[in-house]
Amino acid sequence: MSVQIQLDDNKSSYTNLDFINGRIVLSLGHDESVSAVVVKLEGESKSAIERAQGTGRYPSSALVTKNDQRAGFQRQGVATEKHKILYEVSQVFPNQNSTAGGGKTTDPVYTLRAGQHEYPFKFKIPLENGCSHLPSRENRPNYDPGAFWEEEGRPHLPYRHVKRVLPPSLAGLGIQAEIRYYIKVTVHRPSRFKGNKRSEHPFRFIPLDPPKILTSSKEVYARRPYIFQAGPRGEVDARLPSPAVLTWDQNIPLRIILRKSDENEEQLYLAFLQLRLFDFTEIRASDVVRVKTNARTILSLDGLAIPIWAPSEMDTMLDSTLWDRLLLPSTVEPSFETCNLRRTYDLEVGVGLGYRGTQNAQAQTVFVPLRFQIEIFSGTAASFSSGDAQSDAPLPPTYDFSSEPENNATEEVDPDELPGYEDATRSNTS
Numbered sequence: 421m422s423v424q425i426q427l428d429d430n431k432s433s434y435t436n437l438d439f440i441n442g443r444i445v446l447s448l449g450h451d452e453s454v455s456a457v458v459v460k461l462e463g464e465s466k467s468a469i470e471r472a473q474g475t476g477r478y479p480s481s482a483l484v485t486k487n488d489q490r491a492g493f494q495r496q497g498v499a500t501e502k503h504k505i506l507y508e509v510s511q512v513f514p515n516q517n518s519t520a521g522g523g524k525t526t527d528p529v530y531t532l533r534a535g536q537h538e539y540p541f542k543f544k545i546p547l548e549n550g551c552s553h554l555p556s557r558e559n560r561p562n563y564d565p566g567a568f569w570e571e572e573g574r575p576h577l578p579y580r581h582v583k584r585v586l587p588p589s590l591a592g593l594g595i596q597a598e599i600r601y602y603i604k605v606t607v608h609r610p611s612r613f614k615g616n617k618r619s620e621h622p623f624r625f626i627p628l629d630p631p632k633i634l635t636s637s638k639e640v641y642a643r644r645p646y647i648f649q650a651g652p653r654g655e656v657d658a659r660l661p662s663p664a665v666l667t668w669d670q671n672i673p674l675r676i677i678l679r680k681s682d683e684n685e686e687q688l689y690l691a692f693l694q695l696r697l698f699d700f701t702e703i704r705a706s707d708v709v710r711v712k713t714n715a716r717t718i719l720s721l722d723g724l725a726i727p728i729w730a731p732s733e734m735d736t737m738l739d740s741t742l743w744d745r746l747l748l749p750s751t752v753e754p755s756f757e758t759c760n761l762r763r764t765y766d767l768e769v770g771v772g773l774g775y776r777g778t779q780n781a782q783a784q785t786v787f788v789p790l791r792f793q794i795e796i797f798s799g800t801a802a803s804f805s806s807g808d809a810q811s812d813a814p815l816p817p818t819y820d821f822s823s824e825p826e827n828n829a830t831e832e833v834d835p836d837e838l839p840g841y842e843d844a845t846r847s848n849t850s
Contacts, residue, residue: 422447425603425621433624434601435800436547436586440623444512444605446537453529456608457513461543463506463586463601463625465551467705467760469499499705501579503759505549505586506601512539529610543603547628549586549758580704580759587756588798589624590763593712597703597761601625627754629667629797638662642790645681648775649784652684658769658790666767667797668750676738676771678728690726691785692772693742695719697752698791702762719746725774738771748796755795767792 427442434440444457514530590599600622607617639659647653657677666672672695678688694717701712721742728736756763769790776783 421449421452421607421617423605423607423617423619425605425619427603427621427623431623433626434545435626436545436628437802438545440543440545440603442541442603442621444539444541446532446539446607448532448534448537450534452532453610454513454532454607455529455610456511457539458606458608459510459512459539459541459543460604460606461506461508461545461601462504462604463549463599465503465505465587465599465758465761466595467501467597467703468595469703469705469708469710471497471499471708499708501705501760503549503551503579503581505551505599505758506546507550508543508546510541510543512541545586545625547585548583551581551759582757582759584757585627585630586625587758587761587763588626588753590753590761593701596710596712597701599758599761626798626800627756628800628802629754632801636662639675640664640792642769642792644788644790646773646786646788648777648786650781651775651777651784652680652686652688653682654678654680656771656773656788656790658771658792660767660792660794664767664792664794665797666748666765666794667799668752669747669799671744672746672748672767674743674769675740676769677735678738678773679735680729680733683734685729685731686775686777688728689774689776690724690728690738690772691774692722692724692770693719693738694721694768694770694772695743695746696768696770698766698768699752700764700766702764704760716752718748719743722772724772728773750798752796754798765794765796767794 424445424447425442426445427440429441440461444459446457587599589601590597601624602620602622604618604620609616638661640662641657641659643655643657645653645655655678657679659675659677661673674695696715696717698713698715701714703710703712726739728738730736752765753763755765769792771788771790772785773788774783774785
């Protein structure tokens with residue numbers, strides 16, 4: 421038996437409110453007994469951090485008894501956390517009209533004949549994450565949010581959930597931080613000697629941008645003074661429209677203004693200009709928090725000797741043609757926050773000023789760094805055509821009790837105690 425997932429519109433990326441349509445293709449070399457074919461639309465946010473001695477909210481190691489150690493309580497090792505931020509399930513076989521192999525619809529097992537079988541599926545990507553809506557011990561009676569609880573033989577603290585727009589796909593940080601989205605199919609086989617057959621199809625997810633704020637004349641700015649030894653002094657002012665947002669494949673609406681502090685008419689020169697983007701990834705895993713910082717240079721102009729002042733000027737604005745053609749690359753993930761991961765950005769504008777002074781004086785150069793807190797948008801705006809253009813309603817999903825979601829925050833409970841699909845995925849309006 422081979423199982424394939426074929427998407428009808430295999431796009432490079434998907435966003436909120438998009439439909440994902442496709443088919444499950446089973447290729448059988450001989451007759452097979454199958455009890456169900458279940459398709460899932462999943463998104464997960466995973467984090468893992470190596471604990472250092474003396475970190476975290478656990479008690480001091482001196483307070484950890486031998487009984488605690490035998491129970492699996494350890495201060496060292498890797499702290500992990502995983503959230504199912506997206507979890508939609510649809511059973512595509514059997515359905516109400518299934519009579520495969522002549523079996524009755526009440527039969528628990530169906531015989532599929534040798535050959536190829538196709539089952540269509542359809543999902544609509546929601547706007548917000550839903551990990552807090554899955555059945556978990558937080559909803560159980562007598563739940564104590566400050567107590568430790570056991571999972572897979574190891575003690576954990578209860579996980580923190582936030583309700584936000586689904587975060588973008590995230591890779592490149594190894595096992596420390598990852599956000600991935602995929603379609604998964606499971607073919608359930610009743611035989612104890614034949615395991616269930618599975619297949620996955622990953623896809624890139626880019627969330628919709630927040631609603632745009634009407635354009636205003638307000639700006640955010642960063643300002644620093646400059647001073648040359650026995651020479652002129654002043655300040656450099658870098659500005660961005662408020663709110664400070666950079667968008668994929670759009671230029672950077674930056675203004676750089678220089679001011680004199682006195683009426684010194686000596687000329688300054690722009691020696692170099694640098695723009696760097698700093699990303700900060702806050703990683704949470706159980707009781708441990710780390711922030712990983714990365715810097716990328718998006719513009720570097722050196723070896724310049726551009727005069728700055730015109731005669732009698734007290735302030736001037738640098739020529740924006742130096743960076744007007746610069747577009748923000750789409751390899752930068754949009755700003756986001758989810759239960760265990762958060763990504764924020766700073767933009768640093770580095771201005772190098774040169775001063776030659778008198779004929780016999782040594783030339784001087786000063787570096788003036790200016791930094792903004794900014795947000796990154798993908799430029800993916802909400803549109804009614806994104807999901808509503810397709811008139812066909814999605815196939816009715818069902819909550820899959822036979823294959824439990826791989827969510828560390830979800831308690832293993834008896835299937836009879838699990839809620840229905842509508843209860844499990846209902847938005848928290850409180």
